[in-house]
Amino acid sequence: MIGTLHLVGVGPGDPELLTLKAVRLLGAVPVIAYPTTGEDAALALEIATPHLNAAAERLPVAIPMAVERGPAQAAYDGAATAILVHLRAGRDVAWLCEGDPLFYGSAMYLVARVGPHAPVEIVPGITSLTAAAAVAGRPLAARNEMLKVLPAPLDDATLRTELAATPAAAIIKVGRHFDRIRMLLAETGHADGAVVVEHATTPRQRITRLADFAHDERPYFSTILCYRGTEAWGETAGAGA
Structure with missing residues (x-):
């Protein structure tokens, strides 16, 4: 058998x-x-x-x-x-x-x-995506909002187009693309509501607002959750991380 x-x-x-x-x-x-x-x-x-x-x-x-x-x-x-x-x-x-x-x-x-x-x-x-949302204590999206899962290695033009059309996004496979992704999120208006979750659910877990990341820091094993919508929870996304 x-x-x-x-x-x-x-x-x-x-x-x-x-x-x-x-x-x-x-x-x-x-x-x-x-x-x-x-x-x-x-x-x-x-x-x-x-x-x-x-x-x-x-x-x-x-x-x-x-x-x-x-x-x-x-x-x-x-x-x-x-x-x-x-x-x-x-x-x-x-x-x-x-x-x-x-x-x-x-x-x-x-x-x-x-x-x-x-x-x-x-x-x-x-998944790391749902784990990141859980430890950050924030929804991925709300009501009828779209959520896009975007791999960071995509080219700038593709990422810019996809981000422009969605209120909520999760950026995965960030690694060495962190600086480029941070600039793109600032361009599309997602940066203010973005939080970086590193090593979710492990002893090395760290949750940081994107805006609080030092420019010489490079998170590797991480997911970026970002929001540009109108729901009330978006105003305090990542607070207290």
Whole structure:
């Protein structure tokens, strides 16, 4: 009997924010696979470790952090091959994914590679976006307002156009793009209602108004929540952070 690949969202950082289903599966599966990088090592594994089957075999997969897509795609090819060896032997595998597997997650690359050959089950998780809103204590949007999720690596023209058409936005993948994003938010009128959330739900968590960031500071693992709407909560967004 062929095993099942479980793509498990482990949430934004706090080990207590996994779902009951995720905890049950991780405590039972015989093989735990997870991505590793040279920057944050294996964050998904770090988050999930308190809930793992202690006897499970661990299968780390090195994912190159390069702009070119080729090396990472090759890594996922290798991951799928290694995972399928276990599945064909009847062993279930859990792939750990930060946040939610299908919200800018690595799991999407395994669905296409493993799905045609073995059962795949997706266990959703809490995203960094909703975690950031929760710890900042502010809505993402209100009533009939639009909310746009915008990756910071997009070019200036695209970001400027998208921001101009929305009262509320969440900027993700900020990293080295912070200075450029700050300037764009000032142009579009979103800066005054913007808050930067770093390492949400972890011991390193920090919440700062965008306006209070020193010009030589560069938050890396962060999300920027910004608002230019008319709801009353927007007037005090990020207060007391």
